[in-house]
Amino acid sequence: MYVAVKGGEQAIARSLELLAEARRGDTAVPELELAQIREQLRLGVARVMQEGSLYDEELAALAIRQAAGDMLEAIFLLRAYRTTLPRFGYTEPLDTTTMRVHRRVSGTFKDVPGGQVLGPTYDYTQRLLEFDATQPVAIQPADAPLPGCMPRVLDLLDAEALIERIDAGDDPEPMDLTREPLIFPADRATRLQNLARGDEGFLLGMAYSTQRGYAESHPFAGEIRMGEVDVCVCPEELGFTIEIGAIKLTECQMINQFHGGNGVPPQFTRGYGLSMGEGERKAMSMALVDRALRCDELGEPNYAPAQNQEFVLSHSDSVEASGFVQHLKLPHYVDFQAELSLLRTLSAQHATAQVDVQPADAEPARMAEEVQP
Amino acid sequence: MMLAAFADPVFDSQRTFRELLQAMARPAAPRRLPVLPPSPAPITPAAMAILLTLCDATTTVWLQQPEQEAVRHLRFHAGLKLTEKPQDADFALITEPASMPPLESFSRGDLRYPDRSASLIVQVDGFRTDSGARFAGPGIRDTQTLAIDGLAEPFWQQRAALSTQLPLGIDLYFVTAQQVVALPRTTRWLES
Amino acid sequence: MTPSYNFAFLDEDTKRMLRRALLKAVAIPGYQVPFGSREMPLPYGWGTGGIQVTAALLGRDDILKVIDQGADDTTNAVNIRRFFARVAGVETTEHTVDASLIQTRHRIPETPLREDQILVFQVPEPEPLRTLEPREAETRTLHALADYGLMHVKLYEDIAQYGHIATSYDYPVLVDDRFLTSPSPIPKFDNPKLDRSPALMLFGAGREKRLYAIPPYTKVESLAFDDHPFEIQRWEHRCELCGSAESYLDEVIVDDRGSRMFVCSDTDFCGDRRAEAQA
Numbered sequence: 140m141y142v143a144v145k146g147g148e149q150a151i152a153r154s155l156e157l158l159a160e161a162r163r164g165d166t167a168v169p170e171l172e173l174a175q176i177r178e179q180l181r182l183g184v185a186r187v188m189q190e191g192s193l194y195d196e197e198l199a200a201l202a203i204r205q206a207a208g209d210m211l212e213a214i215f216l217l218r219a220y221r222t223t224l225p226r227f228g229y230t231e232p233l234d235t236t237t238m239r240v241h242r243r244v245s246g247t248f249k250d251v252p253g254g255q256v257l258g259p260t261y262d263y264t265q266r267l268l269e270f271d272a273t274q275p276v277a278i279q280p281a282d283a284p285l286p287g288c289m290p291r292v293l294d295l296l297d298a299e300a301l302i303e304r305i306d307a308g309d310d311p312e313p314m315d316l317t318r319e320p321l322i323f324p325a326d327r328a329t330r331l332q333n334l335a336r337g338d339e340g341f342l343l344g345m346a347y348s349t350q351r352g353y354a355e356s357h358p359f360a361g362e363i364r365m366g367e368v369d370v371c372v373c374p375e376e377l378g379f380t381i382e383i384g385a386i387k388l389t390e391c392q393m394i395n396q397f398h399g400g401n402g403v404p405p406q407f408t409r410g411y412g413l414s415m416g417e418g419e420r421k422a423m424s425m426a427l428v429d430r431a432l433r434c435d436e437l438g439e440p441n442y443a444p445a446q447n448q449e450f451v452l453s454h455s456d457s458v459e460a461s462g463f464v465q466h467l468k469l470p471h472y473v474d475f476q477a478e479l480s481l482l483r484t485l486s487a488q489h490a491t492a493q494v495d496v497q498p499a500d501a502e503p504a505r506m507a508e509e510v511q512p
Numbered sequence: 513m514m515l516a517a518f519a520d521p522v523f524d525s526q527r528t529f530r531e532l533l534q535a536m537a538r539p540a541a542p543r544r545l546p547v548l549p550p551s552p553a554p555i556t557p558a559a560m561a562i563l564l565t566l567c568d569a570t571t572t573v574w575l576q577q578p579e580q581e582a583v584r585h586l587r588f589h590a591g592l593k594l595t596e597k598p599q600d601a602d603f604a605l606i607t608e609p610a611s612m613p614p615l616e617s618f619s620r621g622d623l624r625y626p627d628r629s630a631s632l633i634v635q636v637d638g639f640r641t642d643s644g645a646r647f648a649g650p651g652i653r654d655t656q657t658l659a660i661d662g663l664a665e666p667f668w669q670q671r672a673a674l675s676t677q678l679p680l681g682i683d684l685y686f687v688t689a690q691q692v693v694a695l696p697r698t699t700r701w702l703e704s
Numbered sequence: 705m706t707p708s709y710n711f712a713f714l715d716e717d718t719k720r721m722l723r724r725a726l727l728k729a730v731a732i733p734g735y736q737v738p739f740g741s742r743e744m745p746l747p748y749g750w751g752t753g754g755i756q757v758t759a760a761l762l763g764r765d766d767i768l769k770v771i772d773q774g775a776d777d778t779t780n781a782v783n784i785r786r787f788f789a790r791v792a793g794v795e796t797t798e799h800t801v802d803a804s805l806i807q808t809r810h811r812i813p814e815t816p817l818r819e820d821q822i823l824v825f826q827v828p829e830p831e832p833l834r835t836l837e838p839r840e841a842e843t844r845t846l847h848a849l850a851d852y853g854l855m856h857v858k859l860y861e862d863i864a865q866y867g868h869i870a871t872s873y874d875y876p877v878l879v880d881d882r883f884l885t886s887p888s889p890i891p892k893f894d895n896p897k898l899d900r901s902p903a904l905m906l907f908g909a910g911r912e913k914r915l916y917a918i919p920p921y922t923k924v925e926s927l928a929f930d931d932h933p934f935e936i937q938r939w940e941h942r943c944e945l946c947g948s949a950e951s952y953l954d955e956v957i958v959d960d961r962g963s964r965m966f967v968c969s970d971t972d973f974c975g976d977r978r979a980e981a982q983a
Contacts, residue, residue: 147777225715449840465747469780472969473952527763571724625844650922679882
């Protein structure tokens with residue numbers, strides 16, 4: 140005798156217990172401390188902060204531990220928490236020209252004022268697994284300290300009027316994608332917000348596609364810089380700006396060839412990427428996709444996936460994508476039943492048609508589940 | 513001395529909203545608002561309940577009579593943005609319907625986004641359901657009879673003219689001291 | 705109730721935004737209102753739109769019922785009910801007749817709803833034209849012009865190819881003779897319950913950031929052609945638990961030889977009928 144499935148509540152409770160046990164693993168091994176995650180998994184923390192849209196290393200570390208290292212789950216945890224936070228105010232726009240630089244490279248000139256600064260990078264590690272426990276390293280001090288702030292490489296081109304001008308004063312007040320729905324067509328500020336929260340893997344793939352002929356890209360890494368930038372607010376009751384702290388950022392400005400169009404003379408154009416913490420792959424991908432999405436504005440043919448703003452912006456968010464792909468594991472009994480019923484009808488019709496053609500050996504048609512008029 | 517707003521903001525606005533939702537879903541039927549907050553003239557408590565429930569710093573409001581005390585009260589309790597241009601208003605408060613601007617002064621939305629249209633809160637003298645015009649449309653099972661006292665005649669002509677532009681339109685909340693009647697753009701005026 | 709969150713999880717600004725959008729949705733039946741959907745602590749695609757609508761409606765006096773596939777006891781329904789019990793402390797019920805608010809995924813209860821009830825649908829894809837036209841900018845324009853030729857062509861092609869319309873759920877409807885609307889993925893069996901319903905029906909799509917409404921007593925027409933009228937699913941079977949011949953049935957495979965039986969998808973309806981039969 141069939142008994143209707145009951146006990147969803149109990150099943151969920153047991154599942155949560157199993158999850159907690161699995162997350163903790165062998166209790167003989169000490170539990171990870173948040174400080175260990177923050178200090179030793181800093182790139183994971185940076186990604187979770189960036190795509191979680193919340194700069195808080197401690198909370199990001201907590202989310203990573205709770206998610207057992209599943210970055211997308213950690214990002215989701217941080218986003219859900221962020222929703223409930225009250226807003227006390229808005230900062231002034233960050234000024235990355237004042238960045239206290241830890242790393243700064245350009246692919247466009249052999250040397251630039253301020254120099255090429257490798258900083259901490261995996262670029263030249265040779266990727267050999269290091270089997271021995273890591274030893275503390277004695278850091279060799281540089282001959283001279285880095286300058287307090289460095290000019291942007293692209294501003295040097297600007298002096299020669301070879302690169303498109305960006306007038307910061309022209310920027311309209313950006314809309315807030317976390318509070319307002321995405322509406323198409325989306326302006327550049329909105330697109331950049333979306334890309335900034337977008338999944339690194341998705342953006343990487345999209346960016347890669349622009350280099351392989353899906354969009355005319357021809358990019359050069361004008362400048363990538365990483366370091367600390369001060370965060371300032373101007374409280375209405377004070378009437379002047381105060382610094383409330385500093386955050387680490389990675390900024391990428393791509394330089395792209397442009398042959399002119401839409402009334403714009405031939406010149407270099409820009410693609411822009413910005414990421415919290417050390418997020419170079421993300422910032423570079425973002426800059427390439429940003430540039431590709433400017434095709435309509437620059438009068439370029441719009442044919443590639445990375446140029447299609449509805450395609451890119453609607454599918455970039457890992458929280459949205461992960462939820463919707465995985466919702467397929469929820470029950471769909473009712474719709475499946477509706478489809479079964481339809482398919483049985485179609486299949487019966489098909490069989491009847493076969494009978495008409497070859498009356499000798501065909502099987503008799505099954506009764507249709509759906510009542511025909 | 514400033515008057516208070518909702519005593520229990522979370523639940524007073526929730527209960528008010530549920531009445532407004534039912535009012536909008538069942539047009540031309542008067543409903544009593546459950547919470548009537550103190551309100552400076554010329555705003556009635558029922559109109560104030562609607563403003564406190566729906567408006568905040570993200571909504572733009574036009575006041576027909578922006579009396580200083582009323583403006584101060586609304587700014588303090590709801591933080592809302594006031595505008596002097598009716599066409600910019602998300603919400604407009606009509607405190608003297610006899611001299612209200614024509615309906616077409618307010619935003620009717622655009623065809624791709626007809627929700628970007630004004631909602632008007634109109635303070636009137638009273639409602640009668642035993643006589644008046646008959647209304648029909650979504651939310652009304654057969655027809656609904658309603659007379660609204662204190663509206664000037666051109667109002668209904670202006671509203672009838674707007675109805676040819678559906679789904680563009682303006683949605684109306686009429687209030688007396690304690691009651692509300694909603695007339696969404698889809699409600700049709702049949703005859704008197 | 706968890707004290708560190710506001711009643712029903714959302715902050716009051718967010719509720720006001722949702723409430724304004726809901727009122728516009730009711731004022732323009734079947735039109736999809738864009739809204740500032742928030743990141744909820746449940747995944748997108750799992751009912752975040754419905755949850756936000758419910759959170760904007762919910763008060764202390766409400767009695768909430770949550771169903772998924774018509775059943776109160778499926779894990780996602782349990783989880784959403786648990787969420788509201790936790791963040792709002794409201795009374796919950798499994799009985800359709802006792803509920804003031806019903807949140808649903810994929811079904812409309814068999815028990816007729818009343819004027820004092822509100823039904824909230826979880827919607828994965830609010831745009832009925834999306835599978836025919838993926839671009840939002842384009843579908844917005846088609847709605848503005850009430851140009852639904854794409855859908856009529858699709859249905860007509862079904863008839864040409866299969867002899868009838870091959871859509872069994874999420875069957876498109878025209879609301880108040882104006883907006884083509886997705887009824888959410890309910891089986892077309894439930895479509896007639898949308899037409900002139902005494903209860904207000906609200907639809908929330910969290911991931912797509914749209915919500916819409918069908919007011920009470922509003923004409924809701926399932927698309928069809930004169931020579932191919934709309935029809936609903938019917939079964940040769942009755943429910944093997946309560947004997948109902950009128951309800952939507954779930955097919956259940958009962959052994960490893962593939963034997964099957966048919967039972968009501970609406971567990972409350974089925975349970976009530978069995979209780980009545982025993983009494």
